[in-house]
Amino acid sequence: MAPVKVKKICCIGAGYVGGPTCAVIALKCPQIQVTIVDLNQARIDAWNSPDFDLPIYEPGLVDVVKASRGRNLFFSTDVDKAIQEAELIFVSVNTPTKKTGVGAGFGADLHYVESATRRIAAVAQNSKIVVEKSTVPCRTAESMRTILEANCKPGCRFDILSNPEFLAEGTAIQDLFSPDRVLIGSLQTQEGKDACGALASVYANWVPNGRILTVGLWSSELSKLAANAMLAQRISSINALSAICEATGANIDEVSHAVGYDSRVGSKFLRASVGFGGSCFQKDILNLVYLSESLHLPEVAAYWRQVVELNEYQKSRFSKTVVDTLFNTITGKHITVLGFAFKADTGDTRESPAISLIRDFLAERAYVTIYDPKVDAEQIWQDLAEANPNLPLELIKKQVTLAPSALEACKNKEAVVIATEWKEFKEIDWQVVYDNMTKPAFVFDGRLILDAEKLRKIGFRVKVIGRGSQ
Numbered sequence: 001m002a003p004v005k006v007k008k009i010c011c012i013g014a015g016y017v018g019g020p021t022c023a024v025i026a027l028k029c030p031q032i033q034v035t036i037v038d039l040n041q042a043r044i045d046a047w048n049s050p051d052f053d054l055p056i057y058e059p060g061l062v063d064v065v066k067a068s069r070g071r072n073l074f075f076s077t078d079v080d081k082a083i084q085e086a087e088l089i090f091v092s093v094n095t096p097t098k099k100t101g102v103g104a105g106f107g108a109d110l111h112y113v114e115s116a117t118r119r120i121a122a123v124a125q126n127s128k129i130v131v132e133k134s135t136v137p138c139r140t141a142e143s144m145r146t147i148l149e150a151n152c153k154p155g156c157r158f159d160i161l162s163n164p165e166f167l168a169e170g171t172a173i174q175d176l177f178s179p180d181r182v183l184i185g186s187l188q189t190q191e192g193k194d195a196c197g198a199l200a201s202v203y204a205n206w207v208p209n210g211r212i213l214t215v216g217l218w219s220s221e222l223s224k225l226a227a228n229a230m231l232a233q234r235i236s237s238i239n240a241l242s243a244i245c246e247a248t249g250a251n252i253d254e255v256s257h258a259v260g261y262d263s264r265v266g267s268k269f270l271r272a273s274v275g276f277g278g279s280c281f282q283k284d285i286l287n288l289v290y291l292s293e294s295l296h297l298p299e300v301a302a303y304w305r306q307v308v309e310l311n312e313y314q315k316s317r318f319s320k321t322v323v324d325t326l327f328n329t330i331t332g333k334h335i336t337v338l339g340f341a342f343k344a345d346t347g348d349t350r351e352s353p354a355i356s357l358i359r360d361f362l363a364e365r366a367y368v369t370i371y372d373p374k375v376d377a378e379q380i381w382q383d384l385a386e387a388n389p390n391l392p393l394e395l396i397k398k399q400v401t402l403a404p405s406a407l408e409a410c411k412n413k414e415a416v417v418i419a420t421e422w423k424e425f426k427e428i429d430w431q432v433v434y435d436n437m438t439k440p441a442f443v444f445d446g447r448l449i450l451d452a453e454k455l456r457k458i459g460f461r462v463k464v465i466g467r468g469s470q
């Protein structure tokens, strides 16, 4: 049987991955009709909004959607119709860490993946290639296949592929246009290889052949968890060293530069910080920890768990530095937090270190003012309410103020904390900030973006991650 020629694609899940990934496929493959579906009506409405007020902020995304929407790119809540029409279906739904039940706090909650799979099984009238795009534990594709095959109509077949996504938020469009690699896992049967060929031919419209890697299903699933674990492990390694730098007077930027210069180590992902955030790193490492424990590999589980524990330590160590430096108490003091997103160039706040810092400051009964250029107020209140379950929102709102600009946020405050590396924080007029602050004025740079020497000359007292007191 010749490999299927893909003419219609359905993507289940119109989130941070499904939206940008399939919008780029539509742009690069004008001959393919791409329909992205979701159960969340508000999200689909935003993708369809006449003024392109999209549900997620991602540099370059609006232009990609503008180029294809209504031509060969569609957003809809009619999940069944899109499934029925497509030859190839991406499952790109959320796989958060389980909150209750077996594996709570570690294992992935796979019920969204399972219900999307069951929907495909229930409504498909002909053969489909089902592509696992969500990040899932090793061998999830087997469960999907069992569900699909148990419901297969006569004359139909389902082929399952794993095609994990490696985009990073903030650079998603660039990452999708020019990926380091596209990974496709399939069963090593002829049918599996044909399905793999069909998906590879979609990517081949813009990705060079040498960058399309084809492997077995389980290797593909595990490679995604492994890639995130190893990236996060680099950050925890450099953050562990930042604590030694602060205690010895070494400078983490210099250490990172010197170590990264070794081509075997490489310079990327060695930027010390207040801690990593985002919806993936912690979730995927905990997933790996759970997998290792389920496989009776406690030493392996402990090894990876330490990457997350070090990250927790880094966040609380930074909060403690703020308290210690402000004369051992921040009760009643006014602290500005610049940045609420988990990294620059995104409005996403999932697992943002800013949330942990603010929780710690509120526990010390400080007043906190927040400014972020892309996160909306509703999201901030929701995150703070979730992070402080014992503090009613009315009380949180008495302690926390949202400011319309960085300059406004810093007025009459004792300390400024940089929690996200937005470029605009480098560029604000720090002399004006200083003039309007209560003295002594403190700056805590949790992202290593400011010129500490320049700030000290202005009069600030400055603390930077990974640098001893000067």
Ligand SMILES: NC(=O)c1ccc[n+]([C@@H]2O[C@H](COP(=O)([O-])OP(=O)(O)OC[C@H]3O[C@@H](n4cnc5c(N)ncnc54)[C@H](O)[C@@H]3O)[C@@H](O)[C@H]2O)c1
Pocket (backbone or CB within 6 Å): 012, 013, 014, 015, 016, 017, 018, 037, 038, 039, 040, 043, 079, 092, 093, 094, 095, 112, 113, 115, 116, 133, 134, 135, 136, 165, 166, 167, 168, 169, 279, 280
């Ligand atoms: N965010 C990232 O940068 C990133 C990068 C690579 C991989 N991933 C992985 O991709 C997956 C999706 O992540 P995300 O950030 O896009 O999540 P998301 O929460 O932004 O989007 C998931 C969407 O799926 C929808 N959904 C859930 N069940 C559904 C169903 N049965 N039918 C239709 N729609 C359904 C939800 O309503 C939601 O809009 C996760 O497994 C994640 O780990 C995320």
Ligand SMILES: O=c1ccn([C@@H]2O[C@H](COP(=O)(O)OP(=O)(O)O[C@H]3O[C@H](CO)[C@@H](O)[C@H](O)[C@H]3O)[C@@H](O)[C@H]2O)c(=O)[nH]1
Pocket (backbone or CB within 6 Å): 135, 165, 166, 167, 168, 169, 170, 228, 231, 235, 268, 269, 270, 271, 272, 273, 274, 275, 276, 277, 278, 279, 280, 281, 342, 343, 344
């Ligand atoms: O040297 C560094 C690099 C990153 N970070 C922080 O690490 C977190 C994650 O950053 P990044 O990896 O750039 O963003 P994500 O969107 O979380 O992307 C990661 O998670 C995705 C979801 O699985 C993967 O697809 C990507 O390849 C992987 O980089 C953020 O808080 C960053 O500020 C650092 O502290 N130091």
